[in-house]
Every structure is written in C-alpha cells, then in structure tokens.
Amino acid sequence: MCLAIPGKVVTIDAKTGHAQVDYGDGTSRTVNVSLVDVKVGEYVLVHAGFAIQVVDRKEAEETIALFKEMLEMAGEA
Amino acid sequence: MFELRDKTVADEILSQLKAAKVKLRFMHVCGTHQETLVRHGLDTVLKKCGVTVSQGPGCPVCVTTAREIEEAIALARRGYTVASFGDMLQVPGKDASLAQVKAQGSDVRMVYSIEDVVNLAKQHPQKQVVFLAVGFETTAPSTAAVIENGPPENFSILSCHRMIPPALQAILRAGELRIDGFIEPGHVSTIIGLKPYQLISRQYHVPQVVAGFEPLDVLMSVWMLVQQVQQGKAAVENEYARAVNAEGNVKAQRVMRQVFAAGDVAWRGFPVIPKSGMFLKPQYAAFDARKRFADDLSVLAGESFPEPQGCLCGAVLRGVCASQECPLFGCQCTPQTPLGPCMVSREGSCRIEFQYQKK
Numbered sequence: 001m002c003l004a005i006p007g008k009v010v011t012i013d014a015k016t017g018h019a020q021v022d023y024g025d026g027t028s029r030t031v032n033v034s035l036v037d038v039k040v041g042e043y044v045l046v047h048a049g050f051a052i053q054v055v056d057r058k059e060a061e062e063t064i065a066l067f068k069e070m071l072e073m074a075g076e077a
Numbered sequence: 078m079f080e081l082r083d084k085t086v087a088d089e090i091l092s093q094l095k096a097a098k099v100k101l102r103f104m105h106v107c108g109t110h111q112e113t114l115v116r117h118g119l120d121t122v123l124k125k126c127g128v129t130v131s132q133g134p135g136c137p138v139c140v141t142t143a144r145e146i147e148e149a150i151a152l153a154r155r156g157y158t159v160a161s162f163g164d165m166l167q168v169p170g171k172d173a174s175l176a177q178v179k180a181q182g183s184d185v186r187m188v189y190s191i192e193d194v195v196n197l198a199k200q201h202p203q204k205q206v207v208f209l210a211v212g213f214e215t216t217a218p219s220t221a222a223v224i225e226n227g228p229p230e231n232f233s234i235l236s237c238h239r240m241i242p243p244a245l246q247a248i249l250r251a252g253e254l255r256i257d258g259f260i261e262p263g264h265v266s267t268i269i270g271l272k273p274y275q276l277i278s279r280q281y282h283v284p285q286v287v288a289g290f291e292p293l294d295v296l297m298s299v300w301m302l303v304q305q306v307q308q309g310k311a312a313v314e315n316e317y318a319r320a321v322n323a324e325g326n327v328k329a330q331r332v333m334r335q336v337f338a339a340g341d342v343a344w345r346g347f348p349v350i351p352k353s354g355m356f357l358k359p360q361y362a363a364f365d366a367r368k369r370f371a372d373d374l375s376v377l378a379g380e381s382f383p384e385p386q387g388c389l390c391g392a393v394l395r396g397v398c399a400s401q402e403c404p405l406f407g408c409q410c411t412p413q414t415p416l417g418p419c420m421v422s423r424e425g426s427c428r429i430e431f432q433y434q435k436k
C-alpha cells in the first residue's frame with residue numbers, strides 16, 4: 001500500500017494542482033502535486049494519486065557508485 | 078535510472094556478509110520490503126549469511142482492526158456509500174467482508190485515490206459517501222490535503238491512519254523479539270524524514286537504515302545495519318537518498334499536523350499503541366464519519382471482535398511467527414479463501430509467501 005512509483009512530470013496545471021505524469025512504460029496519469037514543489041521535467045514518486053516526493057536525479061544516478069565505494073572501503077579495512 | 082541492478086555489487090555485499098559471520102535479526106515494517114525479500118529469494122540468501130529479516134506491522138490493511146472493518150460494514154449496511162482501497166474490501170469481518178456486503182446489495186466502491194471518492198461525492202450529492210481511510214504517513218497526507226481543501230458536505234472519512242514510529246517503540250518496549258536493527262520504510266520516510274527515527278535510536282540504542290525497494294536497496298541496507306552492529310553504533314542512516322531527505326516532505330507534514338491529532342489506537346495483533354493513530358481534529362469534525370454517524374455506529378459499542386479462529390495474523394504482524402508456521406496457511410487459508418488480512422493484502426506476508434513459494 002505504501003507502494004510509490006516514479007514518473008516524469010510532463011505538464012502542470014497550477015490552477016488545479018494536478019500534473020500529467022508519464023511512467024515511461026507508455027502509461028501516464030493525472031496526479032495531484034499539491035504536496036510537492038515540482039517543475040516540469042522532474043521526477044516524482046506517486047502514491048494513491050498524489051506525488052509524495054521529488055526524486056533526486058543526481059542521487060539516483062550516483063547510487064550504485066556510492067555503494068561500490070562503501071563496499072570497497074569496508075573491504076580494505 | 079530507477080532500476081538498481083548490479084550483480085557485482087550484490088555479490089560483494091553477500092561475500093562481505095558471509096565473511097562477517099554474524100547471527101542477527103533485523104525487522105522491517107513495510108509490505109513492499111517483504112515483497113522484495115521473498116520475490117527475489119533474498120530472505121533465504123540472507124539467512125545463509127546469518128541474517129534473519131522479520132516482518133513487522135508494516136501492512137496498513139493488515140493492522141487495521143476488526144472493529145474498524147465492522148464500522149465500515151455497519152455504515153455500508155445502513156445504506157451509505159463506502160469507498161476504500163482494493164484490498165480493504167476483501168478483509169473478512171465478523172460475518173462478511175465489504176465485498177460480500179456489496180454483493181448483498183450495499184454500495185461499496187473500490188478506489189485508487191481519495192480524489193476518486195471526492196468526485197463520487199460531488200456526482201451524488203444526495204448520497205452520504207464515506208472513505209475508509211487506511212495507510213501510514215505515506216497515505217495520510219493525501220487525506221489531510223483533501224480535508225483541508227474543504228470536500229463536499231456529503232463526504233466524510235473513517236480515519237484508520239496510523240504512524241510507524243510509535244509502533245517501532247511499542248515493539249522495542251514489548252521486547253518479545255531481540256531486534257538488532259530496523260530496516261525503515263522508504264516511502265513513509267519520504268514524508269517523515271529521519272528525525273523521528275533518531276529519537277528511537279537514542280532511546281533504545283538500535284541501529285536503523287531507511288531503505289528503498291529494489292533488491293539491491295534491501296541488501297545494502299542489511300549490510301549497513303551489520304556494519305553498525307559491528308562498530309557498536311546505533312545511528313539512523315539513509316540508504317534511499319534518491320527519495321528521502323533528512324527533513325522529509327515538510328508540506329505534507331504541515332497538512333497532516335493541521336488536520337490530524339495523534340491519539341491512542343489498537344493495531345491488529347497489538348494492544349493500544351499510545352499516540353499512534355491519526356484522528357481528525359475537532360475543527361474538522363463535520364468530516365468525521367465517527368461523529369457524523371455516531372448513532373449508526375453505537376450498535377458496535379461494547380462489542381468485542383475476536384480474531385478469526387486459528388488465524389495467527391497478530392503474531393505474524395509482531396514478527397514472532399512466520400506465515401508458514403500457521404497451520405491454516407495454504408490449506409484452509411489461501412488468497413481465494415483468506416481467513417485473515419495477511420492473506421488478503423498484497424502487502425500481507427501470508428499472501429506474499431503464498432504467491433512466491435506456496436507451502
């Protein structure tokens with residue numbers, strides 16, 4: 001139930017607080033974005049029709065590299 | 078960008094875990110973590126490395142009490158429209174589930190979002206529309222946002238929203254299980270941030286890692302917990318930094334605080350957990366189904382609602398019993414004939430176990 005799916009914000013309607021979010025698998029949905037500060041082109045986590053957080057793209061891209069670094073450091077210790 | 082698959086990293090984690098020669102028990106409190114663990118066979122692999130990961134009370138559908146389900150059923154039978162998320166409809170009540178009550182002619186709706194319920198209320202102004210609002214801090218902000226926005230006057234909620242940190246404390250206080258660390262739920266944490274966990278680490282000296290939901294997230298969080306145990310640390314670390322920041326979603330916290338007050342509430346399998354429930358504040362009483370329909374619900378006063386006979390969901394939710402240890406698992410109790418909520422919910426450990434392993 002706490003499942004949340006990442007998608008890309010395609011358009012935002014500031015009046016209604018809703019955005020069109022593209023999930024990258026050919027599906028897109030109208031999502032309430034009133035709980036986040038998000039811009040078109042950014043990624044959000046969507047849960048039960050609401051965007052609950054903006055995904056940090058840089059962190060996402062660096063995750064594996066960071067893991068590798070942590071493991072290496074521990075391995076050498 | 079969102080898929081986290083790298084076999085060499087997974088292998089390195091497992092080889093370091095093996096070399097550590099530990100014997101530890103961690104707990105997670107999220108059905109989606111349970112799914113990742115069982116679906117990818119990580120529970121078995123980790124056990125071979127000396128790490129047992131137990132499931133705690135991390136399924137909102139499962140921890141909703143029999144009384145709360147009876148409240149919704151009573152309102153549906155009374156002729157009101159009752160709406161909730163899919164799995165809630167299948168949870169067995171005393172003599173029927175909401176789905177069965179619907180089959181008997183009551184107006185019960187399955188919805189994807191609370192906004193669907195608001196629209197329903199707008200379309201049918203002559204009907205009373207009640208939302209059975211379940212979910213942890215991931216879900217509660219959406220309910221709060223709708224209430225703060227002033228929904229239609231014929232809309233109300235039965236709040237069954239609950240908070241995770243008080244449940245963690247209840248588990249540690251009860252001391253039924255030795256827990257060497259918590260894997261904290263990533264999506265609850267997108268909202269609440271890290272601070273609520275830090276208080277717990279200080280008070281109980283327990284390591285915690287906030288984790289994402291890819292197999293590598295879960296493996297890495299276990300590895301981080303093991304590192305902490307070996308170094309004698311009890312810190313809160315964040316493995317899921319791509320979605321969770323230290324302060325959490327401040328907007329969502331604000332609206333939750335605005336609309337809800339913390340109150341004592343029982344969880345299935347648990348006695349009352351102090352300040353773990355989210356109840357509408359007095360200024361929103363007009364949208365509180367328990368107040369609006371107090372007369373209709375008074376029939377439930379004084380009644381007790383025992384667990385389905387033989388069902389061990391309570392023990393499963395406290396992490397003291399695994400699903401396969403339930404004698405009914407896979408025979409009398411299957412996803413087609415569920416006896417308890419843990420076999421109903423896609424986040425329930427019995428359902429997940431059945432789906433991926435069978436008995």
Ligand code: SF4
Pocket residue numbers: 387388389390393400403404405406407410411415416417418419420421427
């Ligand atoms: S297998 Fe069925 S009866 Fe047993 S604990 Fe799980 S839900 Fe309850």
